[in-house]
Amino acid sequence: MQPAIGRRVGAAAVAIVLITGAMTVLGGGPAAAAKPLARAELLNATGDSVGTVYFEGKGHHAEWVRVELALPAGAPGLGAFHGLHVHTTGVCTAPLFTSAAGHWNLELGATHGGHTGDLLSPLVGPDGVASARFETHRFDVNQLFDGDGSAVVLHAGVDNFGNVPINPENRYADPNNWYNAATGTANTGDAGGRYGCGVVQPA
Numbered sequence: 001m002q003p004a005i006g007r008r009v010g011a012a013a014v015a016i017v018l019i020t021g022a023m024t025v026l027g028g029g030p031a032a033a034a035k036p037l038a039r040a041e042l043l044n045a046t047g048d049s050v051g052t053v054y055f056e057g058k059g060h061h062a063e064w065v066r067v068e069l070a071l072p073a074g075a076p077g078l079g080a081f082h083g084l085h086v087h088t089t090g091v092c093t094a095p096l097f098t099s100a101a102g103h104w105n106l107e108l109g110a111t112h113g114g115h116t117g118d119l120l121s122p123l124v125g126p127d128g129v130a131s132a133r134f135e136t137h138r139f140d141v142n143q144l145f146d147g148d149g150s151a152v153v154l155h156a157g158v159d160n161f162g163n164v165p166i167n168p169e170n171r172y173a174d175p176n177n178w179y180n181a182a183t184g185t186a187n188t189g190d191a192g193g194r195y196g197c198g199v200v201q202p203a
Helices: 029-033 175-188
Strands: 023-025 035-043 049-058 061-070 084-087 129-140 151-155 194-199
Touching (some): 049 151, 049 194
Antiparallel strands (some): 035 049, 035 194, 061 129
């Protein structure tokens, strides 16, 4: 049998996860030629490093984002996806990291799932390890290094990318839980607390 590499395969066999028309999960190829332009080391509330996010590309355009995580035992969401976003302010003050402000967004009026800083969600294994690389054409590192900088925030929960289930049995149907549906989802994807934060710095 011939190796898969180099063989013509059907479209279904090469289906790629695509989110908001701007990002695709890929490996190898042009990514190998990209160089780190910026990085954010993620620290948790106790100041321990839990991973690094790299912005890679040529010149000042980051065409790839690479995520390497190593969460400790007992961290929330082991074995699950985690929300990951670029936030507007390069300040990470523990323990809540609200100093990083909201999602970085160059699209006026966009809600979550369409924010410029919305990233694909890494899948953290039961051992706390995650590794991902995806293509994006959203980031000019000069903008990430603007007057107040920017930060990458890793959330404790799953990002719903602005999608609210409509079945009456889901928790969003609870009238006492209006925040998550009306505000939390539209702004943050209801991804839970901010577990880790890292200021974006030159690589």
